[in-house]
Amino acid sequence: MAEAFIKGLMSGGFPVEDLHFFEPNEKRRQLMEERYGLTCSENNIALVEVSNVIVLATKPQILEKVLAEVNGAFNDDKLLISILAGITTTTLENELGSQARVVRAMPNTPALAGQGAAALCPGENVTDEDHRVAQHLFETVGIALWVEEGQMDAVTGLSGSGPAFVYTFIEALTAGGVQEGLRLDIAHSLAVQTVVGAAHLVKETGEHPALLREKVCSPAGTTISAIRVLEERGLRAMMMEAVGAATTRSRDLGKEKK
Known part of the structure; x- marks a missing residue:
């Protein structure tokens, strides 16, 4: 899903120099660098430090490990957009601090062709500008609709799967x-x-x-x-x-x- 989102953003005109990523698998990392010309950060901490908007696209099963790694690099000036299935904004806010700015999103793989369907829901601390940024990011790869968080699992079942x-x-x-x-x-x-x-x-x-x-x-x-x-x-x-x-x-x- 992360690659689909990256390719969709680039196809939608998002500047490649503004995109950074981290991939722990060396072969996968080299493939992404060669295929898209992206800058790979040394680790997740370095990625968070240089980014204003962070898209969390890891597997839900290793979420705790990843958040523990980057916790110290996060601050209230950064927006986190999570595309992890089943993980609530409250869970992420509890892990990163009560003032963390979090948007939960569920895109789907047709974003790879600019025909995605994404549902978004805001956390407690999301600003109007965060709302605009998240909307813009996902509209570059398809449609983006805002829903209540209680509906996100159903979105995962419908448009995600x-x-x-x-x-x-x-x-x-x-x-x-x-x-x-x-x-x-x-x-x-x-x-x-x-x-x-x-x-x-x-x-x-x-x-x-x-x-x-x-x-x-x-x-x-x-x-x-x-x-x-x-x-x-x-x-x-x-x-x-x-x-x-x-x-x-x-x-x-x-x-x-x-």
């Missing part, structure tokens, strides 16, 4: 085309563009997906026959349960860090 659901759907559409005799490359291209085109139509028209679906379903036609199968096999309920499972896991991650 959602791209993987869509990739699975595209894969299944492609397989269906191959099963019915299409070449793999043709089936893949048709499946991808069908999903992109349908999503674009929903966005551009503002019409409810159900209404757009009805426009495709002719009486006794091919599409309504397929929709019947999807309903019988429980696609709708399955997708809702998938979002619920990811949401639950996000909550669990937060509890593990309390």
